[in-house]
Structure formats: structure tokens, C-alpha cells
Amino acid sequence: MGLLTFSINVTLDGCVDHHEGIVDDETHAWFTRLMDENGAMLWGRVTYELMEGYWPAVARGEVDAPPAIREWALKLEAKQKYVASSTRSDFPWTNSHHLGGDLQASVHELKDATPEGVLIGSGSLATELDRLELIDEYRFLVHPRIVGHGPTLYQSGLPSTRRLDLISAQPLSNGVLGLHYRRAG
Template sequence: MSHLTFAINVTLDGCIDHRVGIADDETHEYFTDLMDQHGAMLWGRTTYEMMEEYWPLVASGEIEAPAAMRHWAMMIEDKPKYVVSTQRVEFPWKNSRHLSGDLKTAVHALVESTPKGVLLGSNKLATELDRLGMIDEYRFLIHPIIAGHGPRLYTLGLPSERRMELRERRT
């Protein structure tokens, strides 16, 4: 059954700044495996732009990177990538498409048409989709770091708390 999974790196104090955290082989292998389990990626414009600046260059070999990072980059090159944006409609990175129209309707159609499910990796977009009750699974890779700064998980707030059932944990 199709599903929407929100996955993100987060520090102990809730920081989701991509420059904070442990970007080692184990982290990249985890996210490569998670991406491989899903049929498409879903991002907001800001996340897409951050990703498109760097990962195609790693995939092409223009930027040298460890094997795990290069593998991630090569896998994400071929993965269908959908972007929600009201400010931009052209997304030239390979296999990238604009997701337009009513957010709930468009994301629901994407999830239903993607048998392996969709992997969401944008905090602001996740907040909006969470408000709409559309996230089926949460995957938080918690880094043993207190950042003390930066963007935080769910800074835009939710209308009510979310009670979760822990299904898996790995050290």
C-alpha cells in the first residue's frame, strides 16, 4: 500500500540544519536504503534548491566524495523527485517535476500513484502535510549533538500534539 514517510536528520535539541549532524558513511547508507525503499522523493522548493546545488556534482564526479555519499548521489539522480513550490515551476535536475495545484489533492494523487510510497524530506512541507493528516510514517535520524542554533523541527507549530508509536529503533 502506498504511504508517505517523513524522514529527516535532527539533533537532540531539534535542530534540522543540514550543516549540523554526522554526515558519515553510516548516515548516507541509511538514507540511501530508505530512499531505495520508496518510489519517489517529495521536497519543498528550498530543500530542492539545496539538493540540486550539490548532489548532481557529486554524482557526476565533479565533486569528490566518499563512496557512500557518491552512491547516494547516483541513486538520487535516477529517483523521481517532486517539488512543491509557488515561486518556481521549472526544475531542471534529472527526473524532477513540479507538483502543483491543491496541496492535499496533489500529494494524495502522487502517493496513490507511487506503489513503493513517497519519501518526504522537507520540514516546512512536512508541517503542512502533517496539519492535513497525510504523513503515515516518521523516520527521525537523531544525532547525539546539541546544536544550540539553527532551524528547528516543526517551528511553524501544529494544531495539536502528535502521539507516536515507536515501531523501530537502531543504534
């Protein structure tokens, strides 16, 4: 069974607004390595729609992008992508699949079918999956910014505290810190 890893950009005050992080070759390389380490991506519908509106065009060369961004787009294009949604079932982007029905059962099946692991990058979906105690690991890029607005990490709360073990901490030259945690036994 593969691990389900939640990964997202977050500021020091917990903001997960994708406009607030440092976007450069180094942060893209960090996420590209993480994506390479996993067999599939898992998103909610909103994140999928955000991604499908931009990254396929970058992969096709229709958007001028630096090499690190283009590399990410090409690898993302080839990656298996699963979308948990109760409101949409058609996902035409290459290698995209609907994950419907009972969320807990569907994610268990996906983890079983993906020994290389599944990477989730949707904050609200991650909250729901954490409530179901399905997330095994957390990989955060913590940006040295305090922005004072939301959305924030786990803003709708969890039923209990999650105790985590630090696996690694990797400072990047741009001041961002890559953190890898695993759920404590």
C-alpha cells in the same frame, strides 16, 4: 496507496540544520536504504534548490566524494523527485517534476500513483503536510548533539499533538539513533 514518510536529521534539541548532523558513511548508508525503500522523493522548493546545487555534480563525478556519498548521489539522480512549489515550476534536474495546485489533492494523487511510498525531506513542507494529516510515517536520524540554535523541527507548530507508535529503533556505531514511527491508529 503508498505511504508518505517524513525523514530528516535532527539533534537532541530539535535542530534540523543540515550542517549540524554527523555526516559519515553510516548515516549516508541509512538514508540510502531508506531512499531505496521508497518510489519517489518529495521536497519543497528551498530543499530542492539546496539539493540540485550539489548532488548532480557529485553524481557526474565533478566533486570528489567517498563511495557512500557517490552511491547516494547516483541513486538520487535516478530517483523520481517531486517539488511542491507555488513560486517555481521549472525543475530541470533529472526526473524532477513540479507538484502544483492544491497541495492536499496533489499529494494524495502522488501517494496513489506511488505504491512504493514517497519520502519527504523538507521540514517546512512536512509541517504543512502534517497539518493536512497526510504524513503516515516518520523516520528520524537523531544525532547526539545539542546545538542551541534553529531551525527546529515543527518550529511553526501543529494544531494538535501527533501520537505515534514506535516501529523500530536502530543505534548506529557513531552514536546516532535511527527511529521509525508510524502514526497511531
